[in-house]
Amino acid sequence: MASSSYNYTRPQDMWYVLIGIPGLEEAHTWISIPICLMYIVAVVGNLFLIFLIVSERRLHEPMYLFLSMLALADVLLSTATAPKMLAIFWFHSMDISFGSCVFQMFFIHFIFVAESAILLAMAFDRYVAICYPLRYTTILTSTVIGKTGVAAVVRSFVICFPFIFLVHQLLYCGRNVIPHSYCEHMGIARLACDNINVNIIYGLTVALLSTGLDIVFIITSYTMILCTVFQIPSWTARFKALNTCGSHICVILIFYAPAFFSFFAHCFGGKTIPHHIHILVANLYVVVPPVLNPIIYGVKTKQIQDRVILFFSPIIICF
Numbered sequence: 001m002a003s004s005s006y007n008y009t010r011p012q013d014m015w016y017v018l019i020g021i022p023g024l025e026e027a028h029t030w031i032s033i034p035i036c037l038m039y040i041v042a043v044v045g046n047l048f049l050i051f052l053i054v055s056e057r058r059l060h061e062p063m064y065l066f067l068s069m070l071a072l073a074d075v076l077l078s079t080a081t082a083p084k085m086l087a088i089f090w091f092h093s094m095d096i097s098f099g100s101c102v103f104q105m106f107f108i109h110f111i112f113v114a115e116s117a118i119l120l121a122m123a124f125d126r127y128v129a130i131c132y133p134l135r136y137t138t139i140l141t142s143t144v145i146g147k148t149g150v151a152a153v154v155r156s157f158v159i160c161f162p163f164i165f166l167v168h169q170l171l172y173c174g175r176n177v178i179p180h181s182y183c184e185h186m187g188i189a190r191l192a193c194d195n196i197n198v199n200i201i202y203g204l205t206v207a208l209l210s211t212g213l214d215i216v217f218i219i220t221s222y223t224m225i226l227c228t229v230f231q232i233p234s235w236t237a238r239f240k241a242l243n244t245c246g247s248h249i250c251v252i253l254i255f256y257a258p259a260f261f262s263f264f265a266h267c268f269g270g271k272t273i274p275h276h277i278h279i280l281v282a283n284l285y286v287v288v289p290p291v292l293n294p295i296i297y298g299v300k301t302k303q304i305q306d307r308v309i310l311f312f313s314p315i316i317i318c319f
Contacts, residue, residue, distance in 0.1 A: 035082065046293070120214045123218040250300075251292075258281055
């Protein structure tokens with residue numbers, strides 16, 4: 001229970017101070033340079049990828065439509081975090097209102113859960129393409145793809161909306177310094193002079209029952225894919241089938257590895273891993289995957305390579 005000796009502050013009257021990366025304040029300017037460059041590349045690269053997929057009818061296939069959803073989510077995630085992060089590093093613009101902080105928190109968690117669902121949908125796409133190739137176009141129709149995208153958004157909203165109520169119902173007593181570059185659920189909750197067990201339990205439940213289940217289903221999909229592939233007698237056919245999954249596997253590792261590092265380091269490595277390492281990884285997490293995803297698919301997907309070459313060939317000829 002909260003102590004009655006505190007002078008409580010109404011959430012709507014509160015302003016928070018985001019201090020960036022604690023312990024590395026003197027290096028903020030240098031850290032901001034690669035983050036700024038990665039943010040620009042992420043936005044340009046993903047928007048260009050979306051443009052290619054939308055404008056080229058040959059890319060109107062389930063795999064590329066899911067990829068366009070992932071690219072849009074990457075743009076939104078990096079844009080929700082990087083501008084404020086850079087404002088802190090460059091202009092020491094650390095203040096943020098409670099309402100803006102909560103909105104940013106919700107949006108970040110919302111996009112993360114939605115991206116996880118999109119990666120699961122992409123794994124299902126590869127499963128159908130390899131295990132049921134003759135039924136691929138009848139199973140993954142445009143209607144099914146559209147409903148999958150809507151389901152990912154609705155699920156993410158339903159899961160993350162309670163975070164807003166959980167931080168609003170807490171009692172605050174003036175602590176307002178967040179040792180981070182952006183707002184997230186537990187960062188806000190820990191400033192409360194109140195019992196946050198419900199926040200902790202709900203956060204863990206969301207991680208296990210949304211993202212955790214997504215990972216289980218992704219692993220199950222690839223297990224069945226491998227079983228099917230190794231039943232193919234031709235080694236060439238096996239390699240070709242596995243190669244179609246290579247880009248997706250790389251994206252999965254890039255997406256989940258930093259997230260699980262932050263989660264386990266936060267839960268179990270608080271005394272062994274410096275806090276500034278947690279925050280630095282969290283900062284890189286919102287820009288590195290959005291940068292690498294379009295590059296990975298551009299390098300490993302011939303259809304996208306051909307479309308990029310076709311798009312830039314008139315410019316190259318002019319020079």
